[in-house]
Amino acid sequence: MxxxxxxxxxDDAKPVLTVYTYESxxxxxxxGPKVEAAFEASCGCDLQWVGLGDGVExxxxxxxxxxGTKADVALGMTAxxxxxxxxTGLFAPSGVDLSTLAIPGGFADDTxxxxxxxxxxFVYDTETVKNPPKSLDDLVNGDPEQKIVIEDARTSTPGLGxxxxxxxxxxxxxxxxxxxxxxxxxxxTPGWSEAYxxxxxxxTPIVLSYTTSPxxxxxEEKVERYQAASFSxxxxxxxxxxxxxxxxxxxxxxxxxLAFILTPDFQDIIPTTNWSLPAVAPATPLPEVFSxxxxxAKPLAIDAATVAENRKAWTDEWLQALGR
Numbered sequence: 001m002x003x004x005x006x007x008x009x010x011d012d013a014k015p016v017l018t019v020y021t022y023e024s025x026x027x028x029x030x031x032g033p034k035v036e037a038a039f040e041a042s043c044g045c046d047l048q049w050v051g052l053g054d055g056v057e058x059x060x061x062x063x064x065x066x067x068g069t070k071a072d073v074a075l076g077m078t079a080x081x082x083x084x085x086x087x088t089g090l091f092a093p094s095g096v097d098l099s100t101l102a103i104p105g106g107f108a109d110d111t112x113x114x115x116x117x118x119x120x121x122f123v124y125d126t127e128t129v130k131n132p133p134k135s136l137d138d139l140v141n142g143d144p145e146q147k148i149v150i151e152d153a154r155t156s157t158p159g160l161g162x163x164x165x166x167x168x169x170x171x172x173x174x175x176x177x178x179x180x181x182x183x184x185x186x187x188x189t190p191g192w193s194e195a196y197x198x199x200x201x202x203x204t205p206i207v208l209s210y211t212t213s214p215x216x217x218x219x220e221e222k223v224e225r226y227q228a229a230s231f232s233x234x235x236x237x238x239x240x241x242x243x244x245x246x247x248x249x250x251x252x253x254x255x256x257x258l259a260f261i262l263t264p265d266f267q268d269i270i271p272t273t274n275w276s277l278p279a280v281a282p283a284t285p286l287p288e289v290f291s292x293x294x295x296x297a298k299p300l301a302i303d304a305a306t307v308a309e310n311r312k313a314w315t316d317e318w319l320q321a322l323g324r
Contacts, residue, residue, distance in 0.1 A: 014046045017253045020058050021075040023051040024193050024274075029220075031273035038265045045253050054191035055157035055240070056081070062090055067247045072254040075115065075242035078157045080164060080301075082112060083308035085243065092246040094258045101262075102281045103239055104299050112241040115261045118276040119235035119296045120161045121211040121228035122148065128205035132229040136169050139206075139231075140181045147186035148206040149195045153315055156191045157238060162208055163318055164307060165236035168300045174314075178321030185322070200226075211235060211294040216275045218289045234298030240276070 017039075026032030026049040036047045052058050055076040062069055067090070077085060085091055093110045101107055103117050122139060124132050129146065133139040139148070151159035166174045186204050189195040199207035210228070217226045242261055244254040260266055264283035270276060271286050 015250050017045050017047045017072050017250055018070050019073045019075055020050045020052060020071040022054050026051045031269045034269045035266055039260055054155055056155050056160055071245050072248040072250050073242055073244055073257055077241050079239040080304050080307040082304045090246055091243045095255060096258050100280045103279060107239055112243045113258045113261050114239050114279040115242050116270045116274055116276040116279055117239045118210040118212050119237055120165060121235055122206050123209040123213045123226055123228050125205045126225055126227055135232045140177050144183040147204050148184050149186050149198050149204045150188055150208040151192055151195050152188050152190050153318055158192050158208055161236050161238050163314055164302050167314055168302055169233050175317045175321045178318055182322050212275045215289050228294045230294045234300045235296035237299040237301045
């Protein structure tokens with residue numbers, strides 16, 4: 001047998017772990033390549049990513065595929081989606097000890113494992129925006145000529161998070177506030193990548209992203225041009241989750257991967273690749289620039305059961321207010 005053929009045969013013999021996630025997670029600059037290498041170093045397996053548009057789209061895809069999905073693990077959904085995800089019957093208990101989590105407000109669940117968290121924020125270009133909004137009210141009632149880009153609440157986790165942020169602050173007045181804000185919206189994108197691409201290409205000076213997004217520019221590009229606006233009402237907390245599919249073809253590998261998520265080998269990759277905060281206290285100190293990011297004094301969140309009960313009505317309200 002030719003020697004050159006041996007590695008391929010060896011790879012073919014390895015069990016495959018298929019993980020659905022969002023596209024930016026597996027980008028060349030994202031955490032995916034490093035996570036894959038770290039897990040494969042000990043699992044004796046071949047971790048294969050399947051990139052989808054955004055966190056909400058992952059769940060939509062799983063619902064369409066049902067029990068026949070080829071995914072062993074899904075990674076990238078958010079905490080407010082837990083009741084909806086459990087109602088599908090597609091996920092299995094994780095068996096992972098979550099006692100080491102360091103997430104504001106805590107998180108407890110028998111099925112889903114948090115892999116990071118972050119706060120939603122509006123990131124602005126300091127060369128264009130000289131007086132950034134200091135509150136959600138400032139943003140809503142700001143200059144209609146200074147446009148913003150947000151993400152779609154039906155397909156993306158930041159879009160859904162902003163829907164909940166508006167509801168957490170304005171309650172029954174949210175529809176009216178959406179109508180006012182709509183005058184500032186340049187466009188609504190399906191996911192975060194498209195929105196942030198419009199921002200960095202100069203199409204818009206303000207974009208819905210995260211308090212941690214400026215860290216990327218400060219560390220990778222050595223520029224402080226892009227900053228997050230600090231809002232007095234607080235910032236909405238987004239906790240990202242992974243879960244094992246009940247019909248996983250390799251359930252033991254899936255369980256091992258979920259346990260791996262809370263180890264330093266995974267968590268230390270997150271801050272400077274996914275540009276978010278680790279789910280457990282980091283074994284390696286965060287880079288200095290993280291201490292200069294917006295530190296929300298008031299995390300905002302709506303409990304997952306309330307979100308599940310009202311999500312369709314709130315989404316319909318959002319669609320109507322934006323004339324969609």
